[in-house]
Amino acid sequence: xxxxxxxxxxxxxxxxxxxxxxxxxxxxxxxxxxxxxxxxxxxxxxxxxxxxxxxxxxxxxxxxxxxxxxxxxxxxxxxxxxxxxxxxxxxxxxxxxxxxxxxxxxxxxxxxxxxxxx
Amino acid sequence: xxxxxxxxxxxxxxxxxxxxxxxxxxxxxxxxxxxxxxxxxxxxxxxxxxxxxxxxxxxxxxxxxxxxxxxxxxxxxxxxxxxxxxxxxxxxxxxxxxxxxxxxxxxxxx
Numbered sequence: 001x002x003x004x005x006x007x008x009x010x011x012x013x014x015x016x017x018x019x020x021x022x023x024x025x026x027x028x029x030x031x032x033x034x035x036x037x038x039x040x041x042x043x044x045x046x047x048x049x050x051x052x053x054x055x056x057x058x059x060x061x062x063x064x065x066x067x068x069x070x071x072x073x074x075x076x077x078x079x080x081x082x083x084x085x086x087x088x089x090x091x092x093x094x095x096x097x098x099x100x101x102x103x104x105x106x107x108x109x110x111x112x113x114x115x116x117x118x
Numbered sequence: 119x120x121x122x123x124x125x126x127x128x129x130x131x132x133x134x135x136x137x138x139x140x141x142x143x144x145x146x147x148x149x150x151x152x153x154x155x156x157x158x159x160x161x162x163x164x165x166x167x168x169x170x171x172x173x174x175x176x177x178x179x180x181x182x183x184x185x186x187x188x189x190x191x192x193x194x195x196x197x198x199x200x201x202x203x204x205x206x207x208x209x210x211x212x213x214x215x216x217x218x219x220x221x222x223x224x225x226x227x228x
Contacts, residue, residue: 004161033216043162043205043218056215091161107154107216109161 002026004110006092012116013082021077021113025094032075033095033107034067036088043091049075082117089114122206127223130200136193138222140206143187149210151182153191154218155202162205162218165191196226 005024013019025032034046045059049069060066064082069075079086093107123141130136142151152167166173166180168189173180179192193200205221 035218042220043156045215045217048215058215093161106164106167107162109163111161 004092004094004108006090006110006113008113009111010114010116012118014118015084016081018078018080019082019115021079021090021092021115023075023077023092023094023110025073025075025092026096026108027073029094029096029108030072031095032069033093034075034077035091035093037091037112038088046077046090079115082115084117087115087117122208122219124204124206124219124222126220127225129225129227130193130196132198132226132228133195136191136196136200136224136226138191138193138204138206138224139188140190141188142206142208145186145208146210149208151180151186151189152207152209152216153178153180154205154207155200156205156221157199157202165204196224198226198228200224201226 004026007022011019030051032049035043036046037043047060047067048056064080067075067077077090089112091109091112093109095107150167150169153165154162155165156162165177166175168180168182172182180189182189201224203221203223205218207216207218209216
């Protein structure tokens with residue numbers, strides 16, 4: 001499809017296990033964002049990738065969280081030794097940044113990956 | 119980025135205009151005002167953004183005060199499908215990050 005694709009859509013895991021969440025951004029989009037949303041809460045920024053620049057990791061809640069973006073396209077968010085408080089919907093978004101100009105700000109979001117840690 | 123203040127909730131009658139306010143009194147000259155909304159169980163959706171001038175698109179209108187310290191998102195004819203949480207965000211144009219606040223929960227009622 002033409003939109004942001006995330007997988008898996010649902011993931012149930014046991015406390016202490018590692019999980020990987022995948023995001024396929026819109027083709028050609030240079031910026032990629034990860035957010036998470038706990039039940040009934042707002043969106044919490046996690047990490048932001050822009051082209052070949054160093055990612056903005058300022059939102060990662062602990063060193064158990066990491067993310068990679070390979071080849072400037074697909075991104076994987078990894079959560080090690082999952083805890084129950086990690087249960088949330090993890091949302092990925094991408095946007096197209098025009099070189100030399102301001103980012104238009106239009107982020108296109110995927111449907112999210114719902115993570116449940118038992 | 120400058121912070122924004124929005125009412126936690128609002129009601130609107132179907133077919134009426136919904137006017138959602140946002141205060142951003144510490145906004146800087148190079149910061150844009152963005153609006154997104156999130157319908158239940160979906161990812162957020164971009165609505166509109168602006169710098170100084172009022173903006174209009176097929177979804178909504180954005181009215182920014184002359185001093186840029188506040189703005190209003192207008193949905194001219196609200197429908198039940200417009201029930202969502204609406205987020206007002208200010209951000210520097212060259213900065214990639216987008217920080218969401220708590221937003222306004224708009225309930226459109228028949």
